[in-house]
Amino acid sequence: MKWFETALVVLTLLTGVIWLLDRLVLARRRARKAGLLEPKEPVLVDYSRAFFPVLFVVLILRSFVAEPFRIPSSSMMPTLLIGDFILVNKFSYGIRLPITNRKVIDIGEPARGDVVVFRPPHQPDQDWIKRVIGLPGDTVEFRDNQISVNGVPFAYQREGTYEGVGRGREMTGASLYTEQMPDRAHEILHIDQAAPFHLGEGTWTVPQGHYFVMGDNRDRSDDGRFWGTLPESQLRGKAFLIWMNVDSSAPGWVDWGRIGQGIR
Template sequence: MQLFKFFEIALVVLTLGSGLVLLFDRLYWRKRRLARAGLLDDGSEPVLVDWSRSFFPVLAVVLVVRSFVAEPYRIPSSSMMPNLLIGDFILVNKFSYGLRLPISNAKIIPTWEPERGDVVVFKPPHDPDQNWIKRIIGLPGDRVGFRGNTLYLNGEPVTYQLKGNYIGQGPGADMTGKSLLVENLPGREHTVLEDLRFVHPFGQGDWVVPEGQYFVMGDNRDHSEDSRFWTQTSFLPDELLRGKAFIIWLNCQDWFCKGSFDASRIGTRIQ
């Protein structure tokens, strides 16, 4: 997702640059042009001012919408299967957890707090130049445990219902045969994938979530690099949250939809 970081910086720079050009033109340059018109100058706008006048409104609207309303992302991995597939294009609500400045991600206006079960986009603490997506499992003060193939919350095991074997398609075909389960997470039921015949030798333990931080996991439990495996810290600080994923608006195998296209994914709400 490095492309998004580059786009974000370029969008801010171009918006500020074109806005400054228009400001200086209004305060200084236009007066000089009008004063010189009819002498050695025909009074026409320089190309830079003309371009800024054309592009600034568009850039400003895109910046405001992308920074404070909704932002698109593409799912590049299988860590959130079966709920999010490789190639899903999603929208992320940018004001769910507070209005934040572009680039710095600093919160300027608080809104709502994350809830258990929310699917969130964030910057991982060990690689803040990336954008990842996982599900919030533990809230501040929770005791989270993962032993065997069972998730524990505050000392109580989370219950599961087996729905059968998963059948994957396209890039997710290698997940075929995994167990499809309904995980009864308090407040938010959702499906997960697990290999019930295999217990991962790592990612086992118990954690107490600190204040202002969260414990996150992928729905594809055997194929997710999440809080269970982070070595520097097992927790996601609130200031690294980007927003709440809420809908799938497209599914393509690449940015230009040259590969397979799944119209059935369009409009799917992210639970």
């Protein structure tokens, strides 16, 4: 939602300039003209003075602390469901300027397994979410629904058959696996059906300053297998919390059990 970020910055600057200009110049002029009478404050100034502090606080929190996002697709199931509202830590990977996303303070870098929000190179106006698989310098291979990094395959344990709810019902019947990375584990989905070929198979070498990302729903994810590596400059932050889940196709609409869950 780059348009929202742009609008927030423009409105904050506009109301701030109006409020400051009135405080330093225009208010004094009105007072001199009014004489003994109480000067009347213009409506635009009144609204600017009221909204600027609110817009400023929202801009600071959203740009540098935490930003809310909504999950619109099934690409990160079963970790994230359609209708999940999540919070993204905006300073995990450095302080970045709004709109331009330029990093001005370097704090940290993504670790393998992090769930990250980013703007893909081919869709720079959209915010996507995937999991980091390959780090700079890695060689990532995806064959027969299994990942190897630098020649070392991840371990897989089948946990059963997945049963989806709401808009995620289409994934009912898929196989649920635990994918074991070197230092963390998470769940993924595969559709175990006979096919003449596996989509997205290949080998990728991750350049310096780039990352290789994939969705946890391996057969329903448009990720690095199809458009390549992700430049570090496109990162937005690290997803860390589900604060709400609303799916009008699910019984009761709200899944109260997901509220407050951490994202691993």
